[in-house]
Amino acid sequence: MHFVFMGVAGSGKTTVAEYVAKRLGLPFAEADAFHPRANIEKMAAGVPLTDDDRWPWLRDLAAWISAHDALGESTVMACSALRREYRDVLREGAPGVCFLHMQGPAEVILERMAARADHFMPPALLESQLATLERLGPDEPGREFDVRSDVDTLTEQALEYVGECMRAADA
16 A cells, blocks of 8 residues: 655645654655756746646656555655646556545645745745645545644544555455
8 A cells, every 4th residue: 555645835744644654664755855956946936836847756756656566565655746637647656545635724734834944845836736736536545634633633543544544455
């Protein structure tokens, strides 16, 4: 099983995903680390990425999932995965990709983004991310989590969902 924590910047996807990966002892990937320098510079300058910027990045992420799947390893990833077609690319990496959508009000997320100083994504890009975001479809394996909950609660909720997915895969 492969678990992708998705959502806009500032939604807490990386924080919760890291906690879950650590608790379960699973390999973890932060999708931002896979961006080429040009993408990071573009976003840092407040310029939204285009699909042409994203496709190679998404294919690299799917390859990471595929490599771990070939080793028989489950994984945890934090990735915006804002649109269904982006999630479709990630699902090409292996069967059993589930999404945990960290979602909540723009005001809450904007407040979090403004409070962090160590990230290249400026709060000004939140609006473009929200405009791009497509919520999980009813046929997509995944669940939404309300980011107004504290990190410990979100982590426990995510662990419960991951457990459900793993039990269902074993059945």
